[in-house]
Amino acid sequence: MVSDGDNLRAKKWFLWGMLLAWIPSLPVLFAMTRTFRGISEQKATGFGAVAAGFVEAFLTTGLTVTVAAEITAIVLLMRSLSKERPARGFISVLSVGWSALMLILFGTFVWLYFIRMPHP
DSSP, rough: OOOOHHHHHHHHHHHHHHHHHHHHHHHHHHHHHHHHHHHHHHOOOHHHHHHHHHHHHHHHHHHHHHHHHHHHHHHHHHHHTTTTTTHHHHHHHHHHHHHHHHHHHHHHHHHIIIISOOOO
């Protein structure tokens, strides 16, 4: 049996985890639309053009804030899992997956920008 205090704490962890998991995605989604619009206007193609747009979005958002928010979201969402609330658990697992994907994309595009792309 789960006490009301534990349920309230899990609900709070869930809400904060959802907020931290999805808020850093908004600037990325905005930058994606700008990137693809710029690519279509300039007829630019290739992975470098797309990677530069994503890196710009992550640098705009902030390196530390994105990583800290996603890691904190994963921890909070994993703590909020409970067998009594399967819908919350499903959304938590989905959000944890999204946060992990964001961290992977973040690392990949930062690596591409700083290591793989030629700089003048």
